[in-house]
Amino acid sequence: MSETHTLSVPLSAAAAGTVVELTEAEQNEVAAVAGLLAAGGSVPGGIDGPGWLAAARDASVRLPHRVLAALRAFRHDAGPDGVLLLRNLPVVGGGPLPATPAVRGSVERVPTVAASVVTTAMLHLGEVIAFRNEKSGALVQNVVPVPGSESSQSNAGSVLLELHIENAFHDNRPDFVGLLCVREDVTGDAKLCTSSIRRALPLLSDRARAVLSEPRFLTEPPPSFGALGSVTPAHAVLNGDPEDPNVLVDFSATHPLDAEARRAMAELREVFMETMSALSLRVGDLAVVDNRLAVHGRTSFTPAYDGADRWLHRVYAHLDHRRSRVDRAGGGAVLG
């Protein structure tokens, strides 16, 4: 566990990474694509049924060119910040947005406009996946505050959510995490925080770099997996090219195995804080985080539980479906 449990957002913090703001015409094009998929709302099984993801894959090629180009470029190289922000996406069709759900494990089963938007976008970053033990294996999950879960280190909580790699404990963790804002936090306090190892690395001491590159850490599954995940074998926090490594850490679930490893992890958290960006997501913002290069978290906020709280849809993608085939019973999208 981290000792401090604060994320003080630097005053200079702003949106990180590449930002693409859709024009009204582009927004209408996306709405038309999503509208087709949402109209098929009666497909058996909805989003998680046998046919919808294939329909979404087909429809996804019709997204506006600038959106496709941004996603493709980000997939190739997520840049120094490891974050892509698409703004001004459509999130509702004809009717009003329903009340923000306030129950644990809430997911989207019916293909709404917003669910279709986030899925078609994420399909350009790889294969859309979910985990059987997390939010009942749903492909489109709700990120909402849940009464009674305030202090949970999960996306149902409202205390500060520590910086983390998504599902760090899992061998086939997602390569990209997409978070689409369908209702923004009225208080403005809830901010998505991201820090990239590309920004942080030059600020780390040589000793910390060396220690973080050794298998001196263990990572537990997050609370969203219930009791079902298992702790990793000892692993390094920095992997790959020492000059441009991947990072594997969750500051509430990764445990150093010795005192020096503890100090190195604390130093890493410090430099992540120094280089952190924080963003109050607006309605229609899709933030995509490269889960190899950037950690993410969220500042604390105070939900009202009145149906108007902050509401995101989360979708995962990974690049190599064959690599995870052993975990995907029947060849579907859900890892067991």
Ligand SMILES: O=C(O)CCC(=O)C(=O)O
């Ligand atoms: O609420 C947020 O901004 C981020 C939540 C989060 O880390 C997640 O859903 O994976």
Ligand SMILES: [Fe+2]
């Ligand atoms: Fe997360």
